[in-house]
Amino acid sequence: MIEVQNLTKHYKDFCAVNNISMTIRKGEILGLLGPNGAGKTTTLRMLTGYFRPNSGTIKIKGFQMPEDAIRIKSLIGYLPESAPLYHNMLVYDYLEYVAKIKGIDDKEKRYDRFLQLSDICGLSSIMNKPIANLSKGLKQRVGLAHAMMTDPEILILDEPTSGLDPNQIAEIRDIIKAIGKEKTIIFSTHILSEAEATCDRIAIIHNGKMVADDTTANLKRGAQQNSMITLSLRGALKEDAASLLKSIHSTLDVKNIDPVEKDLVSFEITNLDNQSKDHDFRSDIYLKIKETDWIIVQLIKESQTLEKIFRELTREEA
Amino acid sequence: MKQIKNIAIKEFKDYFISPIAYIVISLFLIVTGWFFFSTFFIFGRADLRDFFSLLPITFSFIIPAITMRLFSEEKNVGSYETLLTMPVSFTDIALGKFFAATLFTVSMLVPTLSYPIFISFIGEVDAGPVLGGYIGAIFLAAAYCSIGLFASSLTRNQIIAFIIGCSLCFTLTILDKLLFFMPSKIISAIEYIGASSHFTNISRGIIDSRDILYFVSVIFIFIFSTYIVMHEKN
Numbered sequence: 217m218i219e220v221q222n223l224t225k226h227y228k229d230f231c232a233v234n235n236i237s238m239t240i241r242k243g244e245i246l247g248l249l250g251p252n253g254a255g256k257t258t259t260l261r262m263l264t265g266y267f268r269p270n271s272g273t274i275k276i277k278g279f280q281m282p283e284d285a286i287r288i289k290s291l292i293g294y295l296p297e298s299a300p301l302y303h304n305m306l307v308y309d310y311l312e313y314v315a316k317i318k319g320i321d322d323k324e325k326r327y328d329r330f331l332q333l334s335d336i337c338g339l340s341s342i343m344n345k346p347i348a349n350l351s352k353g354l355k356q357r358v359g360l361a362h363a364m365m366t367d368p369e370i371l372i373l374d375e376p377t378s379g380l381d382p383n384q385i386a387e388i389r390d391i392i393k394a395i396g397k398e399k400t401i402i403f404s405t406h407i408l409s410e411a412e413a414t415c416d417r418i419a420i421i422h423n424g425k426m427v428a429d430d431t432t433a434n435l436k437r438g439a440q441q442n443s444m445i446t447l448s449l450r451g452a453l454k455e456d457a458a459s460l461l462k463s464i465h466s467t468l469d470v471k472n473i474d475p476v477e478k479d480l481v482s483f484e485i486t487n488l489d490n491q492s493k494d495h496d497f498r499s500d501i502y503l504k505i506k507e508t509d510w511i512i513v514q515l516i517k518e519s520q521t522l523e524k525i526f527r528e529l530t531r532e533e534a
Numbered sequence: 535m536k537q538i539k540n541i542a543i544k545e546f547k548d549y550f551i552s553p554i555a556y557i558v559i560s561l562f563l564i565v566t567g568w569f570f571f572s573t574f575f576i577f578g579r580a581d582l583r584d585f586f587s588l589l590p591i592t593f594s595f596i597i598p599a600i601t602m603r604l605f606s607e608e609k610n611v612g613s614y615e616t617l618l619t620m621p622v623s624f625t626d627i628a629l630g631k632f633f634a635a636t637l638f639t640v641s642m643l644v645p646t647l648s649y650p651i652f653i654s655f656i657g658e659v660d661a662g663p664v665l666g667g668y669i670g671a672i673f674l675a676a677a678y679c680s681i682g683l684f685a686s687s688l689t690r691n692q693i694i695a696f697i698i699g700c701s702l703c704f705t706l707t708i709l710d711k712l713l714f715f716m717p718s719k720i721i722s723a724i725e726y727i728g729a730s731s732h733f734t735n736i737s738r739g740i741i742d743s744r745d746i747l748y749f750v751s752v753i754f755i756f757i758f759s760t761y762i763v764m765h766e767k768n
Contacts, residue, residue, distance in 0.1 A: 292619070
């Protein structure tokens with residue numbers, strides 16, 4: 217569906233996007249993650265034809281940018297960051313203008329589409345209001361209606377949930393999920409839980425480079441090796457407990473941490489050995505503790521979160 | 535073609551949504567009306583010559599004020615991004631905005647049609663120069679609109695766009711009054727570049743293809759420059 221090869225964009229001597237390549241299949245929801253200024257928006261702007269790349273090729277459904285720019289633009293629905301709209305227009309007038317530009321010439325069809333869109337995006341009560349008077353969340357919805365006007369095959373959304381309240385975020389997420397069943401969607405965000413909840417695939421960009429591109433599940437599995445176990449005991453002494461835990465396996469690293477409650481002793485246990493990384497040490501720990509008269513209050517295996525992966529991949533090199 | 539129409543209609547409507555349109559139109563009518571009628575009864579001539587002779591100067595200030603927002607505002611608000619990612623070409627956008635501005639200046643001239651009508655009650659009006667004057671005014675307005683459009687495409691700041699537009703239009707307007715300072719060899723070339731002489735010719739009722747060609751060239755050059763600026767900036 218979308219093929220991007222060696223995409224590079226410079227702003228004067230600053231390299232915003234450096235040699236990015238990716239392929240996006242039909243029906244995929246791709247989350248583009250990255251810290252601020254990583255090049256997410258620039259990448260999306262090149263995909264939508266707003267920026268011209270310095271080098272590299274973009275092919276969408278067999279059409280090549282920039283030769284077939286107009287064809288490509290009519291295939292894509294795009295919601296720019298913070299949904300810039302014409303402030304002095306009424307919502308209805310704006311949608312009508314967009315519909316006309318996007319080639320819905322028939323009045324009946326236009327009207328039907330407005331009804332559908334106002335249903336999906338919840339616009340019915342604001343149709344006759346000037347855009348300037350709308351709150352950020354409502355503007356975002358108008359922008360979403362703009363992007364979905366012609367029911368495009370590809371939707372590109374740049375930080376669709378930024379600045380929205382939790383209810384609105386959930387709503388937008390539901391919309392993305394619902395339309396994502398049949399459409400190809402690319403959206404950028406820096407909220408990780410959001411990407412985790414909605415995306416089939418995640419690409420992480422850092423300093424203009426692609427540092428990860430895989431399915432959400434694969435990303436998590438790949439980074440599993442150092443999964444950590446948190447253990448809290450009641451009635452144990454620090455030193456005794458630590459030496460007991462170390463005796464379970466030679467490759468375990470046991471670290472004493474501040475306990476959650478006063479009368480507890482807490483440890484963080486990490487397996488440093490890569491070969492036995494799939495082994496679950498929780499059973500071993502339980503069996504060992506069972507032999508003593510200590511009480512296990514907490515025993516948690518912390519699975520690798522996306523947040524950790526993200527932080528690891530995008531950490532600034534000192 | 536259809537997209538040009540869509541954009542032009544939207545931009546034209548935009549003028550009347552904001553109060554700018556009404557302010558600019560009133561300002562234009564007050565200034566031209568006052569300059570025209572303050573000497574009208576002294577000379578006692580039933581023609582619009584004074585009105586048209588002042589038009590290039592008034593236009594060179596009023597039109598950049600009309601066109602300054604065309605690109606600058608969009609760039610400032612960010613809607614330029616939404617516009618460029620819709621299925622429209624640069625040419626559609628440039629021409630659409632140009633026609634909207636020209637149409638707006640023409641609609642600004644409509645109330646001044648009351649002058650010849652009013653004068654025709656006092657004396658015999660020669661229809662030729664009046665008709666020629668209005669045709670010339672439309673060409674002049676279109677040329678200045680293309681200049682203003684170009685100025686607006688250069689910057690996201692409307693005030694800078696206005697000043698650039700004013701300077702370009704004003705230079706073209708007064709160029710033939712500066713001939714005195716020019717070396718004699720290039721006088722005829724400079725005179726041709728200035729807009730006033732061409733406008734005066736048409737407004738006398740002489741419609742010469744050379745004058746029309748001049749305005750069409752100015753329009754073409756500046757719309758094409760706008761196109762190049764748009765192309766280079768993205």
